[in-house]
Amino acid sequence: MNYYERAKYFRTKKRLGQNFLIDGQTISDIIDFANIKPDDTIIEIGPGVGFVTEQLVKHAKKVIAIELDEEAIKELKKLDAPNLTIIHNDILKQDLSELCEGKVKVVANIPYYITSPIIAHLLGEVDDLNNKNRNKITDILLMVQEEVARRMAADENSSGKQYGLLTILSQFWADVKIMKLVGRRSFYPAPKVNSAIVKLEVREKPLLDLTDYTHFRKTVKAGFSQRRKNIKNCLLSAGFPKEKIQNALVKLGLGENVRGEKLSIEMFGRLSEELLDISPTRKSEISTLPSREGSDTVLPESKQED
Numbered sequence: 220m221n222y223y224e225r226a227k228y229f230r231t232k233k234r235l236g237q238n239f240l241i242d243g244q245t246i247s248d249i250i251d252f253a254n255i256k257p258d259d260t261i262i263e264i265g266p267g268v269g270f271v272t273e274q275l276v277k278h279a280k281k282v283i284a285i286e287l288d289e290e291a292i293k294e295l296k297k298l299d300a301p302n303l304t305i306i307h308n309d310i311l312k313q314d315l316s317e318l319c320e321g322k323v324k325v326v327a328n329i330p331y332y333i334t335s336p337i338i339a340h341l342l343g344e345v346d347d348l349n350n351k352n353r354n355k356i357t358d359i360l361l362m363v364q365e366e367v368a369r370r371m372a373a374d375e376n377s378s379g380k381q382y383g384l385l386t387i388l389s390q391f392w393a394d395v396k397i398m399k400l401v402g403r404r405s406f407y408p409a410p411k412v413n414s415a416i417v418k419l420e421v422r423e424k425p426l427l428d429l430t431d432y433t434h435f436r437k438t439v440k441a442g443f444s445q446r447r448k449n450i451k452n453c454l455l456s457a458g459f460p461k462e463k464i465q466n467a468l469v470k471l472g473l474g475e476n477v478r479g480e481k482l483s484i485e486m487f488g489r490l491s492e493e494l495l496d497i498s499p500t501r502k503s504e505i506s507t508l509p510s511r512e513g514s515d516t517v518l519p520e521s522k523q524e525d
Contacts, residue, residue: 260279
């Protein structure tokens with residue numbers, strides 16, 4: 220099937236970040252990675268002209284496609300699939316819990332400039348313990364910029380500035396794995412960057428058991444607020460009391476010059492607890508936090524395209 224010939228006749232809109240996937244093998248891989256069962260309901264975000272959609276409807280019981288572009292919706296309607304529902308809306312304004320009964324899987328080729336807001340919309344922030352969208356989703360398959368994928372799957376040992384707020388946002392509520400790297404020539408029009416398919420298996424419970432999740436969010440935000448500064452100065456700048464900071468760092472065996480990007484998610488959790496005014500009994504209960512799971516990434520054996 221010549222996706223390129225079909226795509227080039229559609230007037231793409233740069234303001235919407237439209238880059239249509241035209242590589243047949245990658246489309247097939249998306250279907251495989253989604254692990255769709257006959258009774259599954261799929262919510263597809265940003266279906267565009269429907270190259271992935273027309274494969275999804277062959278495997279799922281129901282596909283709900285959420286698209287903002289009216290011209291793309293006209294193309295989607297040509298599929299005429301009885302199990303396809305098309306929603307004309309901005310995903311950031313859509314409550315997924317209103318769309319159908321039961322759990323759903325999400326497949327998305329999203330505009331790269333709003334990746335973080337979409338992830339936050341689907342999963343909720345780290346202190347959003349009862350997010351309606353997240354409670355609806357079992358797993359999410361995203362096509363994102365490669366750099367963003369590596370940030371989502373990073374840890375404190377990752378190179379450069381990969382590990383940060385997006386890492387913790389993604390991994391706090393999901394097990395994150397990079398499934399495949401995708402070259403820029405797999406899209407029309409070709410973007411300036413390479414891409415990657417990322418799978419997020421949504422957790423029923425947060426990664427850490429904490430006393431105050433809003434305080435944890437504040438601690439993490441402070442830790443990454445000024446990357447050139449050490450954790451002590453970052454926390455001071457964020458308004459944490461100096462004595463508490465010093466006592467917490469000593470208690471956790473952390474030097475004052477360590478930087479936030481060198482603290483694991485679990486260590487941030489312990490730091491947040493130590494900075495709280497909580498009882499010794501509660502501190503004893505949370506002294507051993509859950510071990511991190513699902514931090515490994517799966518990369519293709521073959522080289523990515525240029």
